[in-house]
Amino acid sequence: xxxxxLLKHYRGGPTPVVDFALIDQWTPDEVDAHMQFMxxxxxxxxxxxxxxxxxxLRPDGAFVRYDGEGRPPVTDGPFVETKDLIAGWYVIDVxxxxxxxxxxxxxxxxPGPGGTPIHExxxxxxxxxxxxxxxx
Amino acid sequence: xxxxxxxxLVPAVIGVLVRRGADFASAEDAVQDAxxxxxxxWPDDPPRDPxxxxxxxxxxxxxxxxxxxxxxxxxxxxxxxxxxxxxxPVDAVDDxxxxxxxxxxxxxxxxxxxxxxxxxxxxxxxxxxxQAYLVPEATMAQRISRAKRTVSGVxxxxxxxxxxxxxxxxxxxxxxYSGDVDLAAEAIRLTxxxxxxxxxxEVAGLLALMLLHQARRSARTGPDGRLVPLAExxxxxxxxxxIAEGVDILQTALARDRLGEFQAQAAIAALHADARTVExxxxxxxxxxxxELVRLTDSPVARLNRAVAVGETDGARAGLAALAELDxxxxxxxxxxxxxxxxxxxxxxxxxxxxxxxxxxxSLPERDHLTRQAARLNAQLRG
Numbered sequence: 462x463x464x465x466x467l468l469k470h471y472r473g474g475p476t477p478v479v480d481f482a483l484i485d486q487w488t489p490d491e492v493d494a495h496m497q498f499m500x501x502x503x504x505x506x507x508x509x510x511x512x513x514x515x516x517x518l519r520p521d522g523a524f525v526r527y528d529g530e531g532r533p534p535v536t537d538g539p540f541v542e543t544k545d546l547i548a549g550w551y552v553i554d555v556x557x558x559x560x561x562x563x564x565x566x567x568x569x570x571x572p573g574p575g576g577t578p579i580h581e582x583x584x585x586x587x588x589x590x591x592x593x594x595x596x597x
Numbered sequence: 598x599x600x601x602x603x604x605x606l607v608p609a610v611i612g613v614l615v616r617r618g619a620d621f622a623s624a625e626d627a628v629q630d631a632x633x634x635x636x637x638x639w640p641d642d643p644p645r646d647p648x649x650x651x652x653x654x655x656x657x658x659x660x661x662x663x664x665x666x667x668x669x670x671x672x673x674x675x676x677x678x679x680x681x682x683x684x685x686p687v688d689a690v691d692d693x694x695x696x697x698x699x700x701x702x703x704x705x706x707x708x709x710x711x712x713x714x715x716x717x718x719x720x721x722x723x724x725x726x727x728q729a730y731l732v733p734e735a736t737m738a739q740r741i742s743r744a745k746r747t748v749s750g751v752x753x754x755x756x757x758x759x760x761x762x763x764x765x766x767x768x769x770x771x772x773x774y775s776g777d778v779d780l781a782a783e784a785i786r787l788t789x790x791x792x793x794x795x796x797x798x799e800v801a802g803l804l805a806l807m808l809l810h811q812a813r814r815s816a817r818t819g820p821d822g823r824l825v826p827l828a829e830x831x832x833x834x835x836x837x838x839x840i841a842e843g844v845d846i847l848q849t850a851l852a853r854d855r856l857g858e859f860q861a862q863a864a865i866a867a868l869h870a871d872a873r874t875v876e877x878x879x880x881x882x883x884x885x886x887x888x889e890l891v892r893l894t895d896s897p898v899a900r901l902n903r904a905v906a907v908g909e910t911d912g913a914r915a916g917l918a919a920l921a922e923l924d925x926x927x928x929x930x931x932x933x934x935x936x937x938x939x940x941x942x943x944x945x946x947x948x949x950x951x952x953x954x955x956x957x958x959x960s961l962p963e964r965d966h967l968t969r970q971a972a973r974l975n976a977q978l979r980g
Contacts, residue, residue, distance in 0.1 A: 485952040485971035492972045496965055497821065517964075520956055 462554050464513060465561040467568060468584035471520055473545030478580040481573045491574055498571045506553060511564070517549035552588075561585050598647055601786065603635060604720030610651045611717060612692015615753050619659050621699065622745040625717050627659035632720060693718070694794045698757025701765045702748050709744035710765045716741055718790075719783055729778045759795065763803050763859065766791070770807050781811060792846075801850035802860030808843035809866035812836040824966040828875045840870045861890040880909040897927050905933055913941035928959060932967055939974065948974035 484492060506512035523538025540546055551568070555561050565583045573579035607628060614624035631654040635647075644650035700714040712730075715721045721729075727737035770784035788804045816834040819825050847863045865886045872878040887903035890896070900923055908916020916937045923930065935950035951971035958964035 483952070484968055485948070485955065486975055487972055488976050489969060489972050492969055496823075500822065517961055519958075 462556060463558075463561075463590070464552060464554050464588040465558075466584075466586040466588065467551040467553065467561070467565050468586065469548040469550065469581070470584070471546040471548040473543075474582040474584065477582065479573070479577075481579055487574050491572070491576065494572045494576060502568055502571075503551075506551070506564070511553050511555050511560075513552035513554050515549070515551050518547055520546060520548075558587065561587075598639065598643070603632065603647070605790070606648050606651055607632070607720030608693040608696040608718045610648060610655055611696060612753075613652050614655055614659055616692070617656065619656075619663075620749060621717075621753060622742075622749055623659055623662060624655070625745065627655045627662065628720075629716070629722070630658040631655040632722075691794055693790065695753055695757075697762045697791055699748055699751060699753060701757070701762040702751055703758070703761055704747055704751070705744055707765070707768055709740055709747070710761075711768050712737060712740050713744040713748075714765050714787070715769065715783065719787055721778060721783070725778045729772070729780050759797055759800065762791065763799060767803060767859075770810075781807070781814070785811060798850040798853045798855050799857040799859050801846050802857055802863050805843045805847035805850065806859050806863035806866055808839045808846070809863060809870050812839035812843065812870060822962070823969075824962045826966070827869060832873060835870065840867075843867065844870070856889065856893065858890060858893045861886055861893060865890070878909070880906055884910050897923060901927055901930060901933055905936065908937050908940060913937045917941065929954070931957065932963075935967075935970065944974045944978055948978065 484495070487495070503512065503515055521539050523536045523540075525534050525536050528535040553561060553564060555564065562585060565585045569581050569583050570578040571581065610631070611621070611624050611628050614627060615621055619627065628651065631651050634654055635651065639647075696718050697714070700717050701710045705713065712726055715726050715729075716723065723738045723741060724734050726741075727734040730737065766784050766788050769787070770781050772780045785804070785807050788800070788807060792800045792804050812835050813827075813830065815836075816830040816832070817825055825831075843863065844867050847860065847867055850860055851864070865883055868879050868883050868886070884903065884906045887899060887906055890899040891903060901920075904916050904919040904923065907919045917934070920930070920934060920937060925931070931950050931954035935947045935954055938944075938950060939947035948971050951967050951974065955964050955967035955971060958967055
């Protein structure tokens with residue numbers, strides 16, 4: 462088994478395939494269907510024994526860095542200028558890269574306006590494992 | 598004896614070991630070990646005196662560790678000497694109460710107080726506490742052992758500030774539940790236990806508040822996990838038994854005429870519980886209680902909630918005027934503004950504010966709720 466991160470973005474990544482409206486512009490039924498889909502997706506991952514973690518991030522926050530001995534850290538934020546903003550992630554533990562891609566494809570098909578898939582780009586990233594492979 | 602009955606005994610047993618000469622940290626570990634053994638042995642061989650059994654086994658566990666630890670040699674000698682003097686009276690002072698104060702000691706951070714209270718007073722295992730707070734077990738173990746070190750120099754005495762204990766219990770209650778431990782139910786159990794031991798109107802006030810909130814819990818969540826706001830809850834699903842108990846406890850506390858913030862909050866909860874329909878809600882009295890709460894706490898959150906209540910009594914305009922006096926960076930300020938603007942007949946401003954509130958919502962259920970509100974109004978505006 463190998464762990465993968467399925468990363469959702471508020472913005473950034475390749476150009477969207479479908480240019481859909483913000484979720485608060487959808488009809489209440491469309492919002493419900495989307496949220497139901499997300500809940501079902503997580504339930505399926507738990508059921509299949511592939512779920513590790515899910516987290517959603519608020520859009521605010523800041524970049525922070527060290528600014529020298531005895532000085533407070535420098536912060537840069539909120540993220541007005543950044544092109545890329547992470548919205549949240551799933552961590553999955555699956556048999557293969559292909560399975561990770563398959564699951565990301567399912568998640569990207571979450572319904573949007575009119576019930577059609579939103580085709581959202583998801584970033585799929587393999588984890589470096591903790592233990593070296595024994596090869597001798 | 599069930600798990601709760603067993604855990605009820607934990608603080609008193611720790612107290613006995615401490616009075617016999619064990620330090621708090623070692624006594625607490627020894628009693629946890631004794632609990633593990635009780636769970637293993639009792640189903641086949643239930644003791645006649647469960648507390649005496651836990652004291653005996655806990656004391657043996659403590660001595661085992663003390664003997665094994667050569668750096669503790671001197672203390673062991675002292676302890677052995679005292680132990681030979683006999684077990685001593687078991688209930689001379691209220692050990693449980695002392696533990697509440699120790700675990701909520703002002704030298705501890707709120708998170709440490711919560712963890713230590715759940716373990717030493719609540720008798721939960723580190724694993725259960727870790728699951729409830731969604732952190733690794735090793736992290737919670739470390740938090741608890743650091744907390745125990747912090748209070749190791751504190752004298753095990755009865756005196757302490759009951760307000761700090763109440764804040765810890767309130768924090769536990771508000772955490773809700775995840776994992777296999779229901780923290781709200783656990784907070785109620787611990788507050789009941791405290792109310793049995795100390796005659797204090799704010800302890801009663803907090804217990805009443807918890808019961809009145811708990812009474813509405815199942816109505817607060819829809820079948821798909823969505824948040825159901827107070828006005829839309831099916832009041833038939835409120836637990837009338839808990840409401841009656843909460844109101845009763847509150848009335849007894851209020852009769853003593855020493856008002857505090859928890860009594861005031863409980864009074865507001867009781868007024869909501871009292872209304873069989875949302876239209877029957879006595880908003881005038883609720884505003885008066887919020888005035889009391891603001892006077893007692895000067896809390897911005899109380900002022901924010903007061904603005905909502907003012908909106909119900911004097912109209913949305915008055916609510917918005919009350920809101921305008923507050924700091925817009927307050928959590929949930931924008932959500933309240935959205936609500937009042939909708940009541941004021943301005944759905945387009947309300948929709949914009951609901952969407953904005955969703956972006957800064959502190960929890961996922963709230964974010965989903967606010968998103969739905971925005972979507973509802975936007976659909977309405979499109980006609």
